[in-house]
Amino acid sequence: METTKAVIIAVVVTAIVSGAGVYLVAGGGGEAGPTPTENKPIKIGAIAPLTGAASYGGKAAGAGLRVAVNELEERGLLGGRPVEVFIEDSESKSQAAVDAAHKLVEMNNVCAMVAEYRSQNTIPVHEYTNEEGIPTVNAVATSPNINQDELGPYTWSTDALDDLMGPACVEWAKEEWGVQGKDCAILVMNDPYGVGIGDAMKATIEESGATVVKYIKYTTGKSDFRPEITALKDSDPDFLFGVIWGSEATAFWNQANELGFKQNIEGKAYFPYVELALGDAPRDQVENIKGLAQASRSWRADEFWEKFREEAPDIEWKAYYGPSYYDALNVIANAISWAQSTDSDEINQALPRAFESYVGVLDTDMRVDDLGRQINQTFEKRVVLEEKVKGIGYVTSSRE
Incomplete structure (x- = not known):
């Protein structure tokens, strides 16, 4: 055998x-x-x-x-x-x-x-x-x-489905800053995964007394995010929530730094699966960007x-x-x-x-x-600090 x-x-x-x-x-x-x-x-x-x-x-x-x-x-x-x-x-x-x-x-x-x-x-x-x-x-x-x-x-x-993970991102922001009365923006890919988690984020944001001032669903496969970044910057959000992965994330963060938007939302941008959301962007370009990961x-x-x-x-x-x-x-x-x-x-x-x-x-x-x-589902909170992704605690999302 x-x-x-x-x-x-x-x-x-x-x-x-x-x-x-x-x-x-x-x-x-x-x-x-x-x-x-x-x-x-x-x-x-x-x-x-x-x-x-x-x-x-x-x-x-x-x-x-x-x-x-x-x-x-x-x-x-x-x-x-x-x-x-x-x-x-x-x-x-x-x-x-x-x-x-x-x-x-x-x-x-x-x-x-x-x-x-x-x-x-x-x-x-x-x-x-x-x-x-x-x-x-x-x-x-x-x-x-x-x-x-x-x-x-x-x-x-x-x-865990998006209706647990999306709200967990918002709950983390609530723990750190409080979001009631704040303006929030959402950026997701326009597919079942992106829209599913974006809609779950939107519902939790609104239930928390905050406003979604910009909700962008981008077409996958693109490399130029300057129009989306400009629209996000013009909406002047207090927080950014979203889903972006791989090469698209690399392009987004490069251009967000170039256009001065990343500096506006540093420390207040939350993403699921943070390593994927950073792409291959140089870690100094994504300092203090936050996200969740499945916790083992x-x-x-x-x-x-x-x-x-x-x-x-x-x-x-x-x-x-x-x-x-x-x-x-x-x-x-x-x-x-x-x-x-x-x-x-x-x-x-x-x-x-x-x-x-x-x-x-x-x-x-x-x-x-x-x-x-x-x-x-329990998720680990992760953040880029000193150009390294570090775990800083946990958040649990529940249907009960």
């Missing part, structure tokens, strides 16, 4: 580069040998962006899945039955994600699935898996539309990261994509154990209990509400 597992995991690393569909196998560890009937593999699917624009996260997701499979091999599942985890590439595209879901359901006959990464890919995947009655746990996507009212009863999330505060975190580094030593940044996929796969395994079955409907019925009893890497409280959404 050890030889087989090593070969399969080596193939997975190659597939993450090539985008081929792959699978991991976990055998039953240490329990009495199962009968031939009991030895039938438990098949679980996973979809991640192994190639394309979001592949930096897909590599971390694959490593997180491998850590989970290794642990399943040690402890076994349903009396030692082997577990096959089929990983398909979404290519960072919606249609490819849906095609991958079809393959996992129709060819691989999975009983449950982890999917996906981007909200615009995750929503159509969950629409399809709900039609097919396959419980699907969203690991990373954060659109508020990813819930059972919108997509159906087989939709679940280990990740549970007792499982140190052990997980040690194993994660062994699986993916080339991934330097502690991206939350790895633990998100790890937690999602473990929640499914937990549901299978509670159900004592691989029947998809029985697994789905066991998922609330599986979430409640599972201690995750990203949070010790993994409970979900009656729409399959995380009830609570």
Whole structure:
């Protein structure tokens, strides 16, 4: 078994580069040998962006899945039955994600699935898996539309949705400065993720007695943000909230410094996923910019990261994509154990209990509400100080 597992995991690393569909196998560890009937593999699917624009996260997701499979091999599942985890590439595209879901359901006959990464890919995947009655746990996507009212009863999330993280950014500003009677601006990308979190920020701002004086939804892929920055500067906000990532963030901060806007909102600009929001801008250009990150505060975190580094030593940044996929796969395994079955409907019925009893890497409280959404999420507050990103505390957002 050890030889087989090593070969399969080596193939997975190659597939993450090539985008081929792959699978991991976990055998039953240490329990009495199962009968031939009991030895039938438990098949679980996973979809991640192994190639394309979001592949930096897909590599971390694959490593997180491998850590989970290794642990399943040690402890076994349903009396030692082997577990096959089929990983398909979404290519960072919606249609490819849906095609991958079809393959996992129709060819691989999975009983449950982890999917996906981007909200615009995750929503159509969950629409399809709900039609097919396959419980699907969203690991990373954060659109508020990813819930059972919108997509159906087989939709679940280990990740906090935007209607928790967006308000948490505003709550942090309230703690530091107070926002009542203040003017706020919002800058987000014009896609389901950006608009979802922007709308959640706007609602919390207005509920707090502040005013949104400018709400900009920019087109992704652009490199010239001078028109948006000029409009923001002209609105003269007391606070800036928003979502901007990667090369777009690099361009934004370069130009915000050039036009003198960054100096106006220094110390009062708040973003989710702060490392992404800084892009590759020189750190002296983003001094005192603030943001949130998923907090790894549970007792499982140190052990997980040690194993994660062994699986993916080339991934330097502690991206939350790895633990998100790890937690999602473990929640499914937990549901299978509670159900004592691989029947998809029985697994789905066991998922609330599986979430409640599972201690995750990203949070010790993994409970979900009656729409399959995380009830609570703790985020780490991070700020650029002396050209380094530093954690300075925590904020919790809750549906309770």
